[in-house]
Amino acid sequence: MFEFTVKYLNVLKNIPFLPHIFDGFVKLHTFIFRREILHFIDEIEKAVLSWSGTSLKTHRYGGLEFDVNNKEIGHIHSNGLMDVLLKKEIKAQLIREGRIQDHHTFANSGWISFYIKTEADKNYALELLEYSYILKN
Amino acid sequence: MKAQKILTGIVVANTFAILTIAFTKWLSWHHGLLNDLGGVFIYSDFIIVPILMGIIAAYFWRDLSLSGGKYTLFAICNATVAIVGASIFLKEGYICLIIISPLLFGFTIGGTFIGKVMFKKNKNTLNVSVISLLLIVTTLDAFTAKPYENMVSDTMTINAPSEKVWQYVVAYEPIKEKENYWLFQAGMPSPVQSTVDCFCQGGGRKCIFSNGYVFDEKMVVYKPNIDLTFDITHQPRDPEIMGHIDILRGQFLLKDNGDGTTTLTGNSWYRLYVMPTWYFDTWASSITRNVHLRVMEHIKKLSEKNV
Numbered sequence: 001m002f003e004f005t006v007k008y009l010n011v012l013k014n015i016p017f018l019p020h021i022f023d024g025f026v027k028l029h030t031f032i033f034r035r036e037i038l039h040f041i042d043e044i045e046k047a048v049l050s051w052s053g054t055s056l057k058t059h060r061y062g063g064l065e066f067d068v069n070n071k072e073i074g075h076i077h078s079n080g081l082m083d084v085l086l087k088k089e090i091k092a093q094l095i096r097e098g099r100i101q102d103h104h105t106f107a108n109s110g111w112i113s114f115y116i117k118t119e120a121d122k123n124y125a126l127e128l129l130e131y132s133y134i135l136k137n
Numbered sequence: 138m139k140a141q142k143i144l145t146g147i148v149v150a151n152t153f154a155i156l157t158i159a160f161t162k163w164l165s166w167h168h169g170l171l172n173d174l175g176g177v178f179i180y181s182d183f184i185i186v187p188i189l190m191g192i193i194a195a196y197f198w199r200d201l202s203l204s205g206g207k208y209t210l211f212a213i214c215n216a217t218v219a220i221v222g223a224s225i226f227l228k229e230g231y232i233c234l235i236i237i238s239p240l241l242f243g244f245t246i247g248g249t250f251i252g253k254v255m256f257k258k259n260k261n262t263l264n265v266s267v268i269s270l271l272l273i274v275t276t277l278d279a280f281t282a283k284p285y286e287n288m289v290s291d292t293m294t295i296n297a298p299s300e301k302v303w304q305y306v307v308a309y310e311p312i313k314e315k316e317n318y319w320l321f322q323a324g325m326p327s328p329v330q331s332t333v334d335c336f337c338q339g340g341g342r343k344c345i346f347s348n349g350y351v352f353d354e355k356m357v358v359y360k361p362n363i364d365l366t367f368d369i370t371h372q373p374r375d376p377e378i379m380g381h382i383d384i385l386r387g388q389f390l391l392k393d394n395g396d397g398t399t400t401l402t403g404n405s406w407y408r409l410y411v412m413p414t415w416y417f418d419t420w421a422s423s424i425t426r427n428v429h430l431r432v433m434e435h436i437k438k439l440s441e442k443n444v
Contacts, residue, residue, distance in 0.1 A: 021188070024247025025239075031209040038205035045205075058254045 023062030027078035037080040040122040073132045080116040084128045146197030147215045150190040183240045191248020199256040212249035216241045232325045285414040288406045289425040293433045297440035299362040299393040305439045306389045308333045312435045318427040365389045383408045403429040
């Protein structure tokens with residue numbers, strides 16, 4: 001459903017509040033079927049906010065956004081899909097390692113996407129966010 | 138203390154919702170949008186109010202260090218109280234509650250997480266501005282809301298000549314087939330029978346539903362084998378439809394295909410008093426379509442029986 005909406009109804013993301021509400025539905029689905037993902041998101045939120053200069057806001061297209069000095073480090077949608085902006089060469093290397101994928105809408109950019117499903121994914125997500133944090137800080 | 142704050146959030150959010158919906162209905166009523174209940178359910182009632190309910194609850198829960206799962210759970214409780222409240226205070230039927238539930242759950246959860254982040258940042262001026270803006274939009278919405286009219290059309294080919302189909306279009310014996318539309322199976326009344334006072338223009342027609350409710354109709358166009366158009370003169374005062382939708386007119390058009398078959402078209406016109414129309418009209422057109430199909434399938438079966 002998330003993939004379908006992002007692929008075919010992407011234009012709707014520009015309607016005020018709609019992405020946030022869609023994220024609300026995604027959260028409801030995650031709460032019912034994959035509750036552990038919400039726990040992983042909580043842990044990531046706690047860890048990132050312990051880094052100096054970081055802050056939290058709702059992402060303009062739904063989900064939680066982590067910033068450092070008002071620059072985005074990355075954001076997590078409520079289904080556990082995390083998007084992080086890295087340098088293209090780092091992205092190419094990570095894709096070769098096979099753990100991340102191209103961003104779900106912005107291919108050919110420094111954005112990467114990564115699904116958090118397990119404890120190990122959560123730890124790797126934190127590593128990716130830390131890369132981005134170092135780049136932006 | 139924690140439980141008390143959670144409860145306070147839910148109670149205040151729901152009290153706010155009741156007062157706001159009462160206020161916007163009063164405003165829309167004063168603005169001249171009269172129907173059976175007075176006023177309409179505006180766009181904001183099912184979108185901005187649940188978002189604000191979430192934000193208000195999140196304000197009371199801001200110091201509780203709740204996990205994302207707990208926020209979601211309590212937001213679900215918040216929306217559930219609103220749904221129970223709608224059944225008590227607004228006398229909504231359970232079919233209506235099924236229809237509004239996805240909106241209330243999605244928007245309340247969305248609003249709760251917007252609130253969670255808003256109050257974490259502790260930017261009070263921004264927070265007050267966002268909430269004020271949403272309240273202003275809600276008020277303006279009550280002034281600009283208009284009932285929405287739509288027509289649903291369905292077509293079916295019947296393997297019988299038009300004069301044979303016509304006799305079952307005007308009036309038909311009770312439908313005994315099993316329901317196959319999930320809302321009918323869930324208890325929503327479905328059409329059962331149609332009767333007429335006379336086979337003539339201006340005659341009265343009754344469309345009887347499975348729960349005994351009757352739609353009184355007047356046949357305004359009566360062209361045998363071609364066109365039966367009827368206006369709804371009285372619809373049942375059922376909480377599921379009262380103040381939400383008015384069925385205005387129905388029509389059956391028959392086209393003789395010249396090969397012993399007939400194309401039957403069923404049209405219905407209705408006026409919706411609940412918004413957002415992009416959401417509620419999806420339900421209204423789906424229900425209308427299934428009413429059409431149930432009747433038209435029955436007409437097809439009767440017409441083809443002795444051909």
